[in-house]
Amino acid sequence: MSNEIIPELPDLLFDENSIPNSQQFADSYYSKSGGYEETYAVFLKACGLPDAWQGNDNFVIAELGFGTGLNFLCTWEMWNATRPETGTLHYVSFEQFPMQVEDSTKALEKWPLLAKLSKQLLNKWPKRLNGHQRIWFAEDRICLTLVIGDAAETLGQQDFKADAWYLDGFSPKNNPELWSEEVLKEVHRLSKPVVKIATYSVAKIVRDNLSAVGLDYKKCEGFGHKRERLEAWIEGEADAAHPKKPKSALIIGGGIAGCACAFALSRRDIDCTIIDNDENGAIKASNNLAGLIMPRLDRLNTNEAKFFRAAYLDALCVLGELEENFFKQTGVIEHPRSERDKEKFNQFKTNAPLPPEMLGFANDNLHHFDGGIVYPAKILATMGSKAIKIHAHIAKIETDDAGKSRALAHDGNVIATADICIIANGQGIGAFIDAQEYAVEGRAGVVSFAKANWPDNQVPIGGKSYCLPFDDGVLFGATFVPQKLEAPAKIELDSHDRNLELLREFSPNMAAEIESENVTGRASMRVVTKDRLPIAGAVPGKDGLYMLGALGSRGFSTASICAEVIASMACADPMPLERDLLALISPMRFDKHRAQSPQVESL
Numbered sequence: 001m002s003n004e005i006i007p008e009l010p011d012l013l014f015d016e017n018s019i020p021n022s023q024q025f026a027d028s029y030y031s032k033s034g035g036y037e038e039t040y041a042v043f044l045k046a047c048g049l050p051d052a053w054q055g056n057d058n059f060v061i062a063e064l065g066f067g068t069g070l071n072f073l074c075t076w077e078m079w080n081a082t083r084p085e086t087g088t089l090h091y092v093s094f095e096q097f098p099m100q101v102e103d104s105t106k107a108l109e110k111w112p113l114l115a116k117l118s119k120q121l122l123n124k125w126p127k128r129l130n131g132h133q134r135i136w137f138a139e140d141r142i143c144l145t146l147v148i149g150d151a152a153e154t155l156g157q158q159d160f161k162a163d164a165w166y167l168d169g170f171s172p173k174n175n176p177e178l179w180s181e182e183v184l185k186e187v188h189r190l191s192k193p194v195v196k197i198a199t200y201s202v203a204k205i206v207r208d209n210l211s212a213v214g215l216d217y218k219k220c221e222g223f224g225h226k227r228e229r230l231e232a233w234i235e236g237e238a239d240a241a242h243p244k245k246p247k248s249a250l251i252i253g254g255g256i257a258g259c260a261c262a263f264a265l266s267r268r269d270i271d272c273t274i275i276d277n278d279e280n281g282a283i284k285a286s287n288n289l290a291g292l293i294m295p296r297l298d299r300l301n302t303n304e305a306k307f308f309r310a311a312y313l314d315a316l317c318v319l320g321e322l323e324e325n326f327f328k329q330t331g332v333i334e335h336p337r338s339e340r341d342k343e344k345f346n347q348f349k350t351n352a353p354l355p356p357e358m359l360g361f362a363n364d365n366l367h368h369f370d371g372g373i374v375y376p377a378k379i380l381a382t383m384g385s386k387a388i389k390i391h392a393h394i395a396k397i398e399t400d401d402a403g404k405s406r407a408l409a410h411d412g413n414v415i416a417t418a419d420i421c422i423i424a425n426g427q428g429i430g431a432f433i434d435a436q437e438y439a440v441e442g443r444a445g446v447v448s449f450a451k452a453n454w455p456d457n458q459v460p461i462g463g464k465s466y467c468l469p470f471d472d473g474v475l476f477g478a479t480f481v482p483q484k485l486e487a488p489a490k491i492e493l494d495s496h497d498r499n500l501e502l503l504r505e506f507s508p509n510m511a512a513e514i515e516s517e518n519v520t521g522r523a524s525m526r527v528v529t530k531d532r533l534p535i536a537g538a539v540p541g542k543d544g545l546y547m548l549g550a551l552g553s554r555g556f557s558t559a560s561i562c563a564e565v566i567a568s569m570a571c572a573d574p575m576p577l578e579r580d581l582l583a584l585i586s587p588m589r590f591d592k593h594r595a596q597s598p599q600v601e602s603l
């Protein structure tokens with residue numbers, strides 16, 4: 001896989017009819033005879049839509065070449081008019097040169113009928129970064145997964161099965177790589193046994209390569225000035241063994257891990273029950289007054305770095321959907337924690353891990369323009385709002401004779417039953433897995449609060465510790481003390497002094513205002529793994545059992561992508577991350593880990 005972080009921009013020129021043309025590929029983005037009509041004729045109709053998605057709870061369309069987003073919008077328009085009563089439409093699109101939002105806006109202005117949908121898409125337009133970006137339009141039950149990068153490489157990282165494909169790369173004459181036998185082999189691999197594949201091109205190389213990979217095709221009447229187009233298919237039997245989507249889920253733990261799972265599953269119409277033993281929020285790590293959202297950026301573009309970047313993007317997207325006062329995008333200034341960090345920040349000036357619209361430099365510090373302050377209580381309440389809540393302590397999870405998961409109390413009473421179960425119980429994880437085997441450990445933390453004047457225009461600060469404004473004071477901390485996982489976290493005698501000392505480094509004036517006896521605070525436990533990565537995925541050897549834990553110090557940045565991974569696995573949806581990154585956070589990784597532990601760059 002290429003290690004470029006920021007994709008190249010397309011070399012665009014709009015013609016006199018406002019049709020974008022690619023200078024790189026000497027081709028227009030859509031037919032000059034009418035892009036909208038072309039999409040309906042060449043792709044939607046050719047793929048048997050809308051009939052094909054009737055009775056299919058998880059219809060998957062894949063596309064080579066996202067371009068302006070026009071094919072996606074037309075599909076969305078048709079879906080809204082004809083969609084089945086239940087189910088989600090998954091649209092996975094591969095794009096190497098993503099357009100800037102301004103260019104797409106200009107291109108899409110041509111279709112006022114699509115304006116309502118275009119506006120929604122443009123509001124959530126992907127960031128200029130390689131990798132997966134998942135964008136939900138939950139009200140309409142549409143999930144868009146953009147895979148940015150060279151499809152010849154990124155296709156190999158996928159495992160979804162499509163019902164339909166739109167092959168919409170630039171002309172095979174100028175862009176043969178996207179029509180190669182290798183690419184079409186991947187298209188075949190990523191197709192259901194019954195699939196419809198549509199393209200505007202009838203070029204010989206396309207026909208030859210379709211045949212070479214075992215796809216049947218026929219020429220059909222073309223659109224506009226093109227006489228012909230192609231429809232291809234696999235002559236197969238519908239897969240009767242297609243996994244059934246669960247209808248209900250038990251979630252043990254009502255912190256950010258559990259609530260993010262409820263949010264991701266509810267979007268798929270799965271009934272969730274959250275069982276939590278901490279009715280008043282005294283224990284939860286997820287119950288601080290406020291917290292920071294900022295990315296973890298590593299020196300090298302390793303898979304770990306890719307995971308944390310993807311998690312940050314997803315968190316921004318998900319939190320951005322919530323009410324404005326749940327996540328305030330104030331920006332965050334990140335101070336270096338060490339000399340090594342200083343070098344790293346310096347290196348970012350020439351080799352940036354985020355595009356300039358997301359990352360700036362302020363003296364020796366980083367400025368995360370999209371970062372900000374989260375208000376956990378509001379976020380948990382909203383993300384878990386559709387779930388039934390039960391206050392109970394779960395001692396055991398088992399599978400009943402019908403294959404359902406059930407959660408039992410200490411006395412053996414069944415508290416609840418559902419199709420699947422997710423362990424998301426933070427510090428209590430050791431009740432259900434062998435904590436040593438999974439290499440999970442506890443890190444107690446105290447965050448402090450004191451009344452103080454937060455200077456106007458002061459941006460929240462993160463790094464070795466953090467400080468942010470809250471009500472009429474400042475929240476600062478936090479301590480990071482290795483402790484037995486199952487032991488309750490406590491405020492130690494020196495906790496607030498230690499936090500004050502760190503605050504002094506950031507903001508001596510603010511620290512000078514604070515008397516240590518006026519400081520209050522809260523203690524809770526972070527759960528970390530040796531490799532400082534979360535655990536998210538299916539529990540090995542246990543059908544219907546999943547786990548989301550070890551969110552460490554960044555639970556609010558990493559929970560949403562991990563929850564989306566679990567929900568996608570449970571529903572056999574396309575995944576929101578590439579295969580290598582799924583392996584990185586998988587519960588299965590611990591066998592391998594005992595032999596070889598990856599280098600830990602930062603927390």
Ligand SMILES: Cc1cc2nc3c(=O)[nH]c(=O)nc-3n(C[C@H](O)[C@H](O)[C@H](O)COP(=O)(O)OP(=O)(O)OC[C@H]3O[C@@H](n4cnc5c(N)ncnc54)[C@H](O)[C@@H]3O)c2cc1C
Nearest residue numbers: 253255256257277285286291292394426428445554555556
């Ligand atoms: C001091 C401190 C500051 C932090 N600051 C930030 C920050 O600024 N930004 C950020 O992103 N992250 C921050 N974090 C990290 C973040 O808070 C955690 O990663 C996250 O809250 C973990 O969420 P969780 O849902 O896994 O666990 P929890 O929030 O602990 O939730 C687990 C829940 O499961 C319940 N439970 C446990 N066992 C059982 C059982 N057997 N039956 C029923 N219920 C059970 C628990 O009581 C609890 O309510 C901070 C952490 C600490 C400690």
